[in-house]
Amino acid sequence: MFGFLKKTAADAPPAAAEKVAPAKLTWAERLKAGLARTRAALNTPLGELFARGKIDAELLEELESTLLMADCGIDATEWLLTELRAKVKKESIESPAALRAALIELLTRLLTPLEQPLDLNHPSQNQRPYIIMLAGVNGAGKTTSIGKLAKRFQQEGHGVLLAAGDTFRAAAREQLTEWGRRNDVTVIAQPSPPPDNLASLGSPPKGAKNSRGGPSSFSGDPAAVIFDAISAARARGIDVMIADTAGRLPTQLNLMEEIAKVRRVIQKAEPTGPHEVLLVLDANIGQNAIAQVKAFDKAIKVTGLIVTKLDGTAKGGVLAAIARQCPKPVRFIGVGEGIDDLQPFRAREFVEALFG
Ligand SMILES: Nc1nc2c(ncn2[C@@H]2O[C@H](COP(=O)(O)OP(=O)(O)OP(=O)(O)O)[C@@H](O)[C@H]2O)c(=O)[nH]1
Ligand SMILES: [Mg+2]
Known part of the structure; x- marks a missing residue:
């Protein structure tokens, strides 16, 4: 189906779009590979943070700077932390692993309204x-x-x-x-x-x-x-x-x-x-x-x-x-x-x- 992808790409930008995507990788895998650097910014410090024994002020502070480093911006970072603190309290979250899950959930909640695909058949x-x-x-x-x-x-x-x-x-x-x-x-x-x-x-x-x-x-x-x-x-x-x-x-x-x-x-x-x-x-x-x-x-x-x-x-x-x-x-x-x-x-x- 993607036979056209095999054409040699010229240096022109539209032709660059024809470069062959790495074979056999699913979209999810390519997305994951594509986001590797962000994941490194978020995940390496986060991995370390979430591996700690307890949730304390220091952990939350480091989480804040990690989110800022990943370009979430001040507004979204503050929103995420406020919501996270409230969740920790309400749900009596104690383990950093549960905190990680809560952060994933909040980020998904924040981004879901942006998910509005273009569907020309709609x-x-x-x-x-x-x-x-x-x-x-x-x-x-x-x-x-x-x-x-x-x-x-x-x-x-x-x-x-x-x-x-x-x-x-x-x-x-x-x-x-x-x-x-x-x-x-x-x-x-x-x-x-x-x-x-x-x-x-x-x-x-x-x-x-x-x-x-x-x-x-x-x-x-x-x-x-x-x-x-x-x-x-x-x-x-x-x-x-x-x-x-x-x-x-x-x-x-x-x-x-x-x-x-x-x-x-x-x-x-x-x-x-x-x-x-x-x-x-x-x-x-x-x-x-x-x-x-x-x-x-x-x-x-x-x-x-x-x-x-x-x-x-x-x-x-x-x-x-x-x-x-x-x-x-x-x-x-x-x-x-x-x-x-x-x-x-x-x-x-x-x-x-x-x-x-
Ligand atoms: N790595 C990567 N490169 C991309 C992506 N999208 C576009 N590019 C590359 O970015 C470069 C610029 O892309 P163009 O489509 O020419 O950008 P443009 O907005 O039309 O540029 P102008 O017409 O000069 O304003 C090209 O080399 C593209 O292959 C992407 O998602 N990832
Ligand atoms: Mg252009």
Whole structure:
């Protein structure tokens, strides 16, 4: 079924999504392997803590710093400890092993509200074309996630169309187009810019047309590309349209305004859309994730998150921080570059992998 995975990956990010996942490992095993570093941060000190004879103030203090080190953030750490203390009292917990079980339960309780998978077969998610836009800072994993999502949706039986909305870098458009060609997914992109000698004249070559049949501006307007893609998706009876966008920092106000415009244009083309606005977060950014969620939410009303690179130097506790400070559905998590390494977020599985 995954014959396409065998293709040689080029250096382009979408192609990187095709790297072969380690064979024979189940998703749970890959999740566990992917979260190894977080587990090391949480578990090594915790393993030592929970192996102690009794629960005392010192143990709870060390637990606090361990949770902070795992990037849970002050808010979630305080919540977890307050709840834990109350539980210890109420349930007369005496052994550190029982404390560990209580912490696992609390963390699962904290994260469970974030478990809201994207299910295009669900009656609440059956608009067609289902329009998904992705946003995030540079290198967060947007384009590779799109490749993985496109494969997933195709395997679920949905027709997929991609919009190369990263018009900032010509290479980005080519990467997505090439990925689409190899995987038989239509990609709508703006026409190539004119050669330098024509571009320097300040106007497109005579007679050039953009994909809407109008004069080509070569302005690199992501909203126009995505607008075209929605029309194409409609005309072709496509189920799901996924729009890529260029990476941007929340502090780049002009670029934040640009992406807000992309959202408005989508809504103009399809008043019920966009149906999903996914913010892609690199788990390595730690507490900065909170600021990113807030800033992107303000600009484009984020409806869900993809948290990538939990296999890196990530501290998976960032999900606990998100749950407390800016809760948003975590639609998918990424624990590697393989095409199967992006999976729906399941709270219990995640916590078990952290402590397992
Ligand atoms: N280890 C690991 N690498 C990942 C994961 N997700 C994405 N990557 C890698 O992160 C790098 C950047 O990914 P891209 O998809 O190009 O990121 P982007 O957000 O599109 O980047 P820009 O378009 O430059 O803003 C690539 O090398 C990906 O293979 C993940 O879950 N784990
Ligand atoms: Mg990209």
